[in-house]
Amino acid sequence: MYKSIIKPILFLQSPEKIHEITFSWIRKTFGLPIIGWIIERMYRFENPSLEREVFGIKFRNPVGLAAGFDKDAKVIDDMAKLGFGFIEIGTLTPKGQEGNAKPRLFRLPSDEGLINRMGFNNGGVEKAVKRLKKRKSSIVIGGNIGKNKVTPNEDAVGDYLYCLEALHAHVDYFVVNVSSPNTPNLRELQEKEPLKKLLTEVKSANDQKENPKPILLKIAPDLTNGQLDDIVEIVLETGIDGLIATNTTLNRSNLSTDRQQLETIGAGGVSGRPLRERSTEIIRYISGKSGGKFPIIGVGGIFSPEDALEKLQAGASLVQIYTGMIYEGPCLVKKIKQGLSRFYQKSPN
Numbered sequence: 001m002y003k004s005i006i007k008p009i010l011f012l013q014s015p016e017k018i019h020e021i022t023f024s025w026i027r028k029t030f031g032l033p034i035i036g037w038i039i040e041r042m043y044r045f046e047n048p049s050l051e052r053e054v055f056g057i058k059f060r061n062p063v064g065l066a067a068g069f070d071k072d073a074k075v076i077d078d079m080a081k082l083g084f085g086f087i088e089i090g091t092l093t094p095k096g097q098e099g100n101a102k103p104r105l106f107r108l109p110s111d112e113g114l115i116n117r118m119g120f121n122n123g124g125v126e127k128a129v130k131r132l133k134k135r136k137s138s139i140v141i142g143g144n145i146g147k148n149k150v151t152p153n154e155d156a157v158g159d160y161l162y163c164l165e166a167l168h169a170h171v172d173y174f175v176v177n178v179s180s181p182n183t184p185n186l187r188e189l190q191e192k193e194p195l196k197k198l199l200t201e202v203k204s205a206n207d208q209k210e211n212p213k214p215i216l217l218k219i220a221p222d223l224t225n226g227q228l229d230d231i232v233e234i235v236l237e238t239g240i241d242g243l244i245a246t247n248t249t250l251n252r253s254n255l256s257t258d259r260q261q262l263e264t265i266g267a268g269g270v271s272g273r274p275l276r277e278r279s280t281e282i283i284r285y286i287s288g289k290s291g292g293k294f295p296i297i298g299v300g301g302i303f304s305p306e307d308a309l310e311k312l313q314a315g316a317s318l319v320q321i322y323t324g325m326i327y328e329g330p331c332l333v334k335k336i337k338q339g340l341s342r343f344y345q346k347s348p349n
Contacts, residue, residue, distance in 0.1 A: 002328070002329030002330070002331065003327075003328070003329060006329070007327070007329065010022075011107065011109070014103065014105075015105040015106065015107055015114065016102065016103070016104065016105045019105070023074065023075060026075050026078045026079070027074065027075055027078065030075070030077075030078035030081055031077070031078060036078075036081060039081045039082070040081045043081065043082045043083040043330065043331070043333060043334050044083055044334075045083060045334045045337045045338055045341075046060055046061060046083075046337070047061075047337070047341040047345075049340075049341050049344035049345055050062060050085075050337055050340060050341055050344070052085075052317065052318065054242075054295045054317045054318055055173065055214040055216075055241040055242055055295055056214065057140055057172055057173065057214065059085045059086055059140055059318065060085050061083070061084075061085035061337050062085055062308075062312070062317070062318045062319055062340070063083075063084060063085050063308065063318075063319060063320075063321065063333055063336050063337055063340075064084055064085055064086040064087060064088060064140075064142075064297070064318060064319065064320040064321075065079055065084050065086070065087045065088060065320065065321065065322065065325075066088060066299050066320035066321060066322040067088040067089065067090045067091055067142070067144035067175065067177070067218075067320075068090075068091070068116075068118070068322055069322050070087065070089050071089065071090055071091065071092070071121065071122045072089070072092075072122055072123045072127065072128050072131070073089045073128040073131040073132050073135070073141075074131060076089070076131075076132075076135050076137060076139065076141065077135055077136050077137045080137040080139040082330050082333050082334075083333045083334055083337065084139065084333055085139075085140065085318070086139060086140035086141070086142060086172075086318070087139055087140070087141055087142070088141070088142035088143075088144050088175065088320065089128060089132075089141060089142070089143060089144065089171075090122070090128075090142075090143060090144030090145060090146070090175070090177070091120050091122065091144045091145065091146040091177045091180065092122050092124070092125045092128055092143065092144065092145055092146070092163055092167070093120055093122060093124065093125065093145075093146050093147060093148045093159060093163065094124065094125055094148060094159050094162040094163060094166075095124050095148050096122060096123040096124030096127065097119075097120060097121060097122065097124075097148055097149055098121055099118050099119035099120060099121025099122075099182075100117050100118060100119035100121075100182060104116060104117045104118050104119065104268070105117075105118065106265045106268070108255065108257045108270075108272070108274075110256050110257055111255050111256055111257055111272065111273060111274050112272050112273040112274075112303065112323075112327050113255070113270055113271060113272030113273055113274045113275070113323065114270070114271045114272050114323050114326070115262075115265055115268040115269065115270055115271075116182070116248065116268050116269060116271065117181075117182040117266075117267050117268035117269070118182055119149065119182045119183055120146050120148075120149065120180065120182070120183055125145075125162070125163045125166045125167060126166060128167070129166055129167060129170055132167075132170040132171070133170065140172045140173075141170070141171045141172050142171060142172065142173045142174070142175055142216075143163070143167040143170075143171035143173070143174050143175065144174075144175040144177050144218070145159075145160055145163035145164065145167070145174060145175065145176060145177065146159070146160075146163075146177045146178075146180065146183070146186070147159035147160065147183070147186070149183055149184065153185055153186075153188055153189060153194065156189060156198065157197070157198055157201050157202075160176060160198065160201075160202050161201065161202065161205050164202060164205055164206060165205070168206075168209055168213065171213065172213065172214075173213055173214040173215070173216060173241070174202075174206070174213055174214070174215050174216065175216045175217070175218050175244055176198065176199065176202060176215065176216070176217050176218065176240075177218045177247070178190050178195065178198070178217070178218070179218050179219050179220040179246070179247040180247060180248075180269070181220070181247070181248060181250050181267075181268070181269040182267075182268065182269060187220060190219065190220065190223070190227070190231075192230045192234065195217075195230075195231075195234055196234050196237070196238065199215070199217065199234060199238045199240055200238050202215060202240075203215055203238055203239060203240055214241035214242070215240040215241050216240065216241055216242045216243060216244055216297065217231070217235065217240060217242075217243050217244070218243070218244040218245075218246075218247055219231060219243060219244070219245055219246055219247065219282070220246060220247050220248075220249070221245070221246035221247065221248075221249040221251075221275060221278045221279055221282055221300065222249055222250050222251060223282070225285065228282065228285055228286060228289065229289060231243070231286070232286060232289045232290045235290070235294055236290065236293060236294070240294075241294065241295070242294045242295040242296060242297065242317075243286060243294065243295075243296050243297070244296070244297040244299060244320070245279055245282045245283050245286060245296055245297070245298060245299070245300075245316075246275070246278070246279045246282055246299065246300050247269065248268075248269025248270055248271045248275065249269060249270050249271075249274075249275055249278060250269060250270070251270070251278070252270060254274055255270070255274055271300065271301075271322065271323045272301055272303075272323035272324070272326075272327070273301045273303060273323075273324075273327075274301065275300035275301045276300060276301025276302070276303075276307060276310075277301070278300070279298065279299065279300030279301060279311070280298070280300075280301075280310055280311055280314050283296055283298050283311055283314040283315050283316050284314040284315055286315070287314065287315025287316075288315070292315065295317040295318070296315055296316045296317060297316060297317065297318045297319065297320060298311030298312070298314070298316030298318070298319045298320070299319065299320040299321070299322070301323075301324070302319055302320075302321045302324045302336070303324040303327065303328055303332070304324075304328075304332075304335070304336070304339070305335060305336045305338070305339020305340055305343075306339070307324070308321075308336045308339070308340060309339070309340060309343060312340075319336075321333070321336070
């Protein structure tokens with residue numbers, strides 16, 4: 001019903017407008033006792049074969065909601081009812097910021113993708129903390145953190161440390177985001193020396209806590225093999241807990257969308273089905289290069305159980321979805337879990 005009736009109606013409106021409307025509807029309805037109960041029963045599917053323990057955290061299933069959907073931790077309890085194994089909030093910055101000028105989110109229906117240049121729009125980490133203190137769900141929460149647009153790269157460490165301090169008691173793991181293409185010069189922090197410095201300081205601050213949390217790094221899909229080799233070296237050297245592969249891509253060479261339309265859209269990162277192959281390639285490369293010495297969360301172009309399994313077999317320990325849910329509907333979470341469960345029950349390993 002979603003793909004034949006609901007999606008065509010939703011796609012009549014601009015993507016960001018629909019995101020706002022959907023958010024409002026979720027907050028108003030999912031919290032109602034009867035509707036919440038129905039939603040939870042409709043989307044519930046758990047099986048022992050899906051359970052995971054990754055970087056010391058127990059996940060009831062390996063399917064998570066990627067950062068970007070619930071930037072400000074507004075619908076954690078509601079989205080948990082859809083059956084996710086974990087939810088990643090953010091990207092959060094020390095101060096709230098509007099992000100880039102609208103329009104900044106665009107659908108690519110023929111490619112089943114999105115282009116976004118949101119620019120870390122969020123209300124600021126302190127407001128998110130207030131909401132996290134009120135949450136009722138026990139679902140695993142990741143905190144994706146970044147720097148404010150006005151903060152120069154040489155001062156970026158301070159922004160990440162501020163967010164780490166504010167969120168530390170309220171999330172289960174952290175993600176250092178230096179890979180968004182939509183904050184000017186942010187990806188320069190992926191270069192070897194700046195990245196090593198940033199991760200060393202974030203890990204040092206985390207290690208001083210009574211209850212240190214896993215620290216992950218989210219990387220871009222546009223890195224060369226040489227840069228990926230540096231990333232693996234840095235992860236092993238700094239001792240952070242793992243990677244998320246990958247963020248959105250700047251590459252548009254495999255898109256079927258009309259070139260004139262793409263030029264009209266302008267700058268932004270591509271997500272969805274066009275990213276699937278490249279993100280899987282990176283997972284496979286990093287897993288092989290590192291000898292599987294640290295966990296990887298796979299994200300990018302997951303639209304089916306087969307897509308999720310592809311990333312898990314390439315070396316990912318967990319997966320995340322976002323754009324796939326926009327095109328396939330909220331039932332995608334349950335479908336992936338059912339498909340993975342069938343595979344694991346048939347597989348001798």
